[in-house]
Amino acid sequence: MARDLPAPVPDRGGWRVDTGLPAETRRHVFAAACPGLVELGATVAEPRVLLKLAAPHAELAALLPPRWRLEPLAHVMTCADGFGAGGAPDLSGGYRLSVARDGDRAFARIAAPDGALAASGHAAERDGVFIYDRIVTEAAHRRRGLGRALMLALQRTRRSPAARQVLTATADGRALYASLGWQVHCPWSTAAIPE
Incomplete structure (x- = not known):
């Protein structure tokens, strides 16, 4: 989606x-x-x-x-309610947040003070579900609250507060999302044949 x-x-x-x-x-x-x-x-x-x-x-x-x-x-993690204080995402140190919508999809980007990409993420809302996808904070910019700010910015694009929030988390991401009130719904295994 x-x-x-x-x-x-x-x-x-x-x-x-x-x-x-x-x-x-x-x-x-x-x-x-x-x-x-x-x-x-x-x-x-x-x-x-x-x-x-x-x-x-x-x-x-x-x-x-x-x-x-x-x-x-x-x-796979879910969040029944909103997370965070509901206010604007908090950015400091010269980081800049931009959010764009295209129909039922949203994209958020956080630029570092030098203009380089520090964090980005996508979301989409359809049929009562709001899915967060490809949430990434670049290694040099971690532990500065950018992941939280990015998630809050994407959450603010939800059209329906009743939409069920869903994402698939890596091991690193799981800790961030749990700190925001997300719950593990189930493990998610992937297999592929190596090239």
Whole structure:
């Protein structure tokens, strides 16, 4: 939704997204293990196809042949209410925040005092769900509150306060989001065939 990709289509008990990206041609997403996921694991032989499962690594690994490699574990997280004080994001030290909207999508960017990109993130709202995506704070700018400011800026673009807030967090991101009141909904495992 937040990446302006083709809509997911039902496929083998899950969903397929034909991403067509240089690092990823398509992804198959499953809420639970099923025969279709096992079939894909056995038949897909090319790299850049991702298999994603809402389960711990061990569960996905048990379904796949040895040629598949697991990526670092992530977590689907949700936040029922707004987070933060509801005020404007706090930036200091010459950092500048900009936010742009394009239909149901939003993009936020924080520039460092020298103009370099310090942090960025995307969000999209559709069908009662507000998804945060690709939230990144560059290494040289971490531990300065930029991730929090970025999330607050994106949250302020929500059109419906009732929209369920969802994101997928890396291990590093999980700590930030937990400090903002987010809860882990489930583990999120991804596997791919190395190039």
